[in-house]
Amino acid sequence: MTELGRQERQADGDGRNVFFEVIRPETQTLPLVFNSPHSGRVYTREFLAASRLDAQQIRRSEDLYVDELFSAAPAFGAPLQRAFFPRAFLDVNREPFELDPRMFSGPLPAHINAVSPRVIGGLGTIPKIVAENMPIYDAPLDVAEGLSRIEWIYRPYHQSLKALLQETRRNFGRAVLIDCHSMPGTVSVGGHRRRPDFIIGDRYGTSASAAIAYAAISILEGMGFSTAYNKPYAGGFITEHYGRPAADCHALQIEISRRLYADEASLQKKPEFVAVKQAVNLFIGEFAAFLMAEGEAPGLAAE
Known part of the structure; x- marks a missing residue:
C-alpha cells in the first residue's frame, strides 16, 4: 500500500483527517480566517x-512552527486551518x-502547467x-501517486479553506484571510540583502484593500518590528486565488523572519519563541x- 493509501485508510478508520485540521473557536466573532499551509x-x-x-x-522548506505562532487565533474568535503534511x-x-x-515516470494530464x-x-x-536547491527524489515518481496527492x-484542503471563507463572508458580510508563512533571516530586495522582521504581501494591491494591508504594516511597525511590503514576497496562489477585494474578500500573506524565533541551522526554537x-x-x-x-464605519457594516 502506498503512503497515501495508508493515510487515507487511517482517516477512514478513525474518523479524523490526517492531512490537515481546522481549529474553530466556540463561536466565530471575527471576519478573519487564518491559514498555515507550509x-x-x-x-x-x-x-x-x-x-x-x-x-x-x-525540513528546509518548512515554515517552522508558524502554526504554533498563530495558534491563539481561535481564542480571539477566528478559525485556523493548518496542514500536517509537509510542503516538501x-x-x-x-x-x-x-x-x-521530468519528475514522473509516465505521462501527465494535458492540463498541467509545466512552464510556470x-x-x-x-x-x-x-x-x-527544498531550499538551497537540494533535490528531494532519487528516482521518478509514479504518476498515479503524484496525482493522488492532488x-x-x-x-480537500482548498475545499475546506473555501468553505471557511464563504461561511465567514456569509456571517459577517466580509472575510479576511491571513495566510501565515515564515522566511529566511536575510532576504534579497532589489539586489540588496535585507533583514525585515515581517513582510506583508497583497499581490501588489490586488488581493486586499489598501486600508487592510497598511493596517497590518502599521500595527507591526508600532510594535517595533521592521517590515517590508510585497518585496520579495507578494503572496502565492492562495493569496491571489482567494483575495477578491471588490467582493469584500481580502487576503494577506504574512511572512515572519525565522531568525526571530528559531535557529536556522538546527531548526530548533530559540528562547525568544515565547516572546514572538x-x-x-x-x-x-x-x-x-x-x-x-x-x-x-458607515458603508462598511456587515450585510
Whole structure:
C-alpha cells in the first residue's frame, strides 16, 4: 500500500483527517480566517525512504512552527486551518497542477502547467527541491501517486479553506484571510540583502484593500518590528486565488523572519519563541480591533 493509501485508510478508520485540521473557536466573532499551509511536519517513513535527503535536510522548506505562532487565533474568535503534511510532499500554495513532467515516470494530464516560473524553479505543486536547491527524489515518481496527492489532499484542503471563507463572508458580510508563512533571516530586495522582521504581501494591491494591508504594516511597525511590503514576497496562489477585494474578500500573506524565533541551522526554537508568539497574539488582537472598527464605519457594516 502506498503512503497515501495508508493515510487515507487511517482517516477512514478513525474518523479524523490526517492531512490537515481546522481549529474553530466556540463561536466565530471575527471576519478573519487564518491559514498555515507550509508548517506541516509529519514526515512518514515511506516519504523519507523515497527521498535522497535525510530527516533534517528535508525540513528546509518548512515554515517552522508558524502554526504554533498563530495558534491563539481561535481564542480571539477566528478559525485556523493548518496542514500536517509537509510542503516538501505537497505544496497547496500552488495551482493544483503546476507539475514538472521530468519528475514522473509516465505521462501527465494535458492540463498541467509545466512552464510556470515556480515549476521551472523546482517548486511546483509537488516540489522537486527544498531550499538551497537540494533535490528531494532519487528516482521518478509514479504518476498515479503524484496525482493522488492532488486528489486526496490538495482538493480537500482548498475545499475546506473555501468553505471557511464563504461561511465567514456569509456571517459577517466580509472575510479576511491571513495566510501565515515564515522566511529566511536575510532576504534579497532589489539586489540588496535585507533583514525585515515581517513582510506583508497583497499581490501588489490586488488581493486586499489598501486600508487592510497598511493596517497590518502599521500595527507591526508600532510594535517595533521592521517590515517590508510585497518585496520579495507578494503572496502565492492562495493569496491571489482567494483575495477578491471588490467582493469584500481580502487576503494577506504574512511572512515572519525565522531568525526571530528559531535557529536556522538546527531548526530548533530559540528562547525568544515565547516572546514572538506573544507579539503575534498582540498583532492578532490589534488587527481584529481594526477590522471590527472598520466594519462599524458607515458603508462598511456587515450585510
